[in-house]
Amino acid sequence: MAVQTHRSRNPAGHGGLIRTLLALFADLAALVESRFALFIKESKTTLVQVIVLVACLVAALLFFTLGYVFLIASIVMALARLVQISWIWIALIAAGCHFLLALICLLIARTRMIKPPFPEMSAELKKDREWLKNLDVTSRSTN
Numbered sequence: 001m002a003v004q005t006h007r008s009r010n011p012a013g014h015g016g017l018i019r020t021l022l023a024l025f026a027d028l029a030a031l032v033e034s035r036f037a038l039f040i041k042e043s044k045t046t047l048v049q050v051i052v053l054v055a056c057l058v059a060a061l062l063f064f065t066l067g068y069v070f071l072i073a074s075i076v077m078a079l080a081r082l083v084q085i086s087w088i089w090i091a092l093i094a095a096g097c098h099f100l101l102a103l104i105c106l107l108i109a110r111t112r113m114i115k116p117p118f119p120e121m122s123a124e125l126k127k128d129r130e131w132l133k134n135l136d137v138t139s140r141s142t143n
Contacts, residue, residue, distance in 0.1 A: 076094055080087035116122060 072094055076087055076090045079085075079090045083090075
């Protein structure tokens, strides 16, 4: 008696390549949809966390600024009493010092801004542009 060989069954079914690809795309779409739903759910939670973080940072900056103003005012009053000068003159000197420090910070920032960001990437992009120009010129001359 001859042994009949059976074909192995395709676990995806007998649909062939097209049906298998359609099933693959459907599964991928379901995966993307589920990941997108999870992303939306977590992004809402993250948005609340970011809002709380920004609010806390703004409040901290506000309180720090107010504390700094009160500290400077206290120092001005204490110096005015100590040296027996009008507090207005000491406040003007303190303001001048702050403006001088602000000017120094602006000059430092200006020197930092003069340097181009990403110098190596800019050089590579410049080389690429030159190569493309040369490629365009050589392709025109050969045609």
